[in-house]
Amino acid sequence: MSDYLWFERIAFFALGFEKEILEEIGDMFVIRDEDTVILTYPKSGTNWLIETVCLIQTKGNPKWIQAVPIWECSPWVETQIKYQILINQEGPWLISSHLPFNLSPKSFFSSKGKMIYVIRNPRDVLVSDYFFFHKTILHTRAWLSMREMDNFLLLSYEDLKQDTRGTIEKVSDFLGKNLEKDELDLVLK
Numbered sequence: 001m002s003d004y005l006w007f008e009r010i011a012f013f014a015l016g017f018e019k020e021i022l023e024e025i026g027d028m029f030v031i032r033d034e035d036t037v038i039l040t041y042p043k044s045g046t047n048w049l050i051e052t053v054c055l056i057q058t059k060g061n062p063k064w065i066q067a068v069p070i071w072e073c074s075p076w077v078e079t080q081i082k083y084q085i086l087i088n089q090e091g092p093w094l095i096s097s098h099l100p101f102n103l104s105p106k107s108f109f110s111s112k113g114k115m116i117y118v119i120r121n122p123r124d125v126l127v128s129d130y131f132f133f134h135k136t137i138l139h140t141r142a143w144l145s146m147r148e149m150d151n152f153l154l155l156s157y158e159d160l161k162q163d164t165r166g167t168i169e170k171v172s173d174f175l176g177k178n179l180e181k182d183e184l185d186l187v188l189k
Helices: 019-028 046-057 063-067 080-087 122-132 141-146 157-162 164-174 181-188
Strands: 004-007 010-013 036-040 094-097 114-119 152-156
Touching: 004 019, 019 080, 036 046, 046 063, 046 094, 046 114, 046 157, 046 164, 046 181, 114 141, 114 157, 114 164, 141 152, 152 157, 152 164, 157 164, 164 181
Parallel strands: 036 094, 036 114, 114 152
Antiparallel strands: 004 010
C-alpha cells in the first residue's frame, strides 16, 4: 500500500484523503458568506492562526480553544472525516485548508466568506517541512492572485512572529470583530 494518494499530480497522505472527496470539494462544497477560511501551506503557522482567530471570536476567552482539539475548532475541509462533519454541521464555519489554489472549492471565488492566507519564508517552511513531512509538496503560489479581493487577507508567518499584536488587530479588523484592549491582551496572552 502506498503512503500517498496522488490527485491532480499532488501527493496527499493516503490516510484520511480520498479522491472522490477531493473531487467533490472542488465541485460542490459551498463556502457561505458568513464562513471564515484559513488557508496555508503546511508548516506556515496554521495552528497558531486557528488559535488566534478562535480567541478573537471569543474575545480572548480561552475556554473553547482549550477544551476542543484544534482540528475540531477549524476542520480541514480536504480530509474525509472533517469534510463529512462540515457538510452536516450548522454554520458559520471556521475552516482550514492546505489545498492548492487549483483544487480549492469553486465557491471560494464567488463567496463573500472571509479568507485568510498565511505565507512563510520558503526556507523556514522547508526546514520545518523537512522535519515534519519529508516528501509532501503542495502548491501555494496561485493564492497570491487573490490578495486584491476585499474578502481575502494575506498574512505572513514572519509578521505573526515579529508583530503579533499588530497582526491580531489586523485579523480582528478583517473579521469585523472590535476587541477592547483587555480582550486583545487576552488573545495576545
